[in-house]
Amino acid sequence: MYKRIVIKIGTKVIASPDRNLDKDIVKDLASQAAAVINNGSEVIMVTSGAIGAGLSLLNIKKRPRDISDLQATAAIGQNYLMRLYGEFFKKAGYLTGQILLTQEDFDDRTRFLNIRHTIDRLLRHKAVPIINENDTVATEEIRCGDNDRLSSLVADLSGADKLIILTDVDGLLDEDGSVIGYVDDITPRIAKLAVKSRCDLGTGGMSTKLEAARLAMRAGIECVIANGKERNVLTRMLIKGDRLGTIFKSGARRFIAKKRWIAYSSKPKGALFIDKGAKDAIFKNKSLLASGIVSVEGDFVACDVIKIIDDEKKEIARGIANYSSRELAEIKGLKTAKFKEALGREGPDEVVHKNNLVILENHSCPN
Structure with a gap:
């Protein structure tokens, strides 16, 4: 049995x-999630659908292109969506707590930790966290795949051991259209199987789900992509133990939590x-000093996360800067x-201290 599960x-x-x-x-999904909770697991929901719900309520046939119209549509739809989740979970005996997030919440370490503490406290009170991208204030975030990535970030920060991404297909399909049951590594062949898509209601495709699975695997979290319209999909997977969809094996956690935040969340x-x-x-596990810096790009302040680019113009690491870009x-x-x-x-002697520096994947060097 899984202790803490994120369901997208x-x-x-x-x-x-x-x-x-x-x-x-x-x-039905709320009822199934409640059954999973009754079985002994904690459940966190990451839900899309605010813009789709708003379009329906406003009787708008096409997704607006104007960002203000899109945000207003999301505001109307989010209120209705939360009312439904609240109503259905209450009938099953559980309260809900709404959490709306943007990328900025993950960029700031204090806010990042506050999200985790809030989720922990909600779960302690037997309430179900209902999380969505805050489309009413975000601009860049209203784009393809945000909630797929968001679900993997939430899974990592909350310490979940299972991420389930529910979509409208049976899983990742191979070249012949058959479901791939198990993936232990997202190879170039696997990545090519993903097909980007976009529709008026949703904004994700299989490519964004694969990236979410990749992030989860890096954090040591098992991920499943499955068909959310499959009958009793959640209870079959999480209570009966049925194998549905595509299972992405959890990998060994390469970094401690703070370094995963530096590398992937911010x-x-x-x-x-x-x-x-x-x-x-830095490949010898030393800090980055100013004497080795050739140039600076961007506008940032001390404590921001920055990229580290080598002499071959390749990003090799990320870290927390001790100085601003001007300094x-x-x-x-x-x-x-x-x-x-x-x-x-x-x-400080160090521009980026070794404890706040992460060598990225595909570079065989110590951390």
Whole structure:
């Protein structure tokens, strides 16, 4: 039995053939999730469907292109969607708690940890967290695949041991159209099987789901992509133990939680270009010093996550900067003894401390 499970519900799963929100499907999924909780697991829901619900309520046939119209549609739909989840879970004996997130919540370490604490407290009170992208304020985030990625980020930060992504297909299909039952590594062949898609109601495709599965696997979380319209899909998988959809094997956690946050959850605000000597040093598990920095890109402040680019223009690492981009423009290439003269103050010897630096995958070097 899995202790904590994140269930992501795609827009097309809860849409009826006439493109309206299907209340019966929402009710059924809530009932199944409640049964899983009764069986001893904790459940966190990541749901799409706010924009689709809003389109239905407003009787709009096509997804708006204007961002303000899209955000207003999401605001109307989100309220209705939460009312349904609240009503159906209450009938099963559980309260719900709404959490709306944007990428900024994951970029800030304090906010990131606050999300985790809130989820933990909701679960302690036997309430079901219902999470969605905050489409009413986000702009860049209203794009293909956000809630697929969001579900994997939530699974990692909450310490889940299972991520289930429910969609409108039976799983990842091979070249002959048959479901691939088990994937232990997302190879180039597997990645090519994903087909990007877009519709007026939803914004995801198999490629975004594969990326979510990849993030989950890196965090040591088993992921399943399955058909949400399959009868009793949740109870069959999580109570009876049936194998449905495509199972993505959990990998060994390569990084501790903070370093996974640096590498995968936060979005870099800038980049540091370094010379070969600095590259060799960080590959030997040393900190990044200003003397090895060739140039600075972007506008960021101290404590932001930044990319580290080597002398071959390849991103090799990410880390938390101890200085702002303006300060680094003044001290790049300098020895630590020159910092006070350049900045008018003393500061840390390290631009990125080794404890806050992550060597990315595909680079065989220590961490």
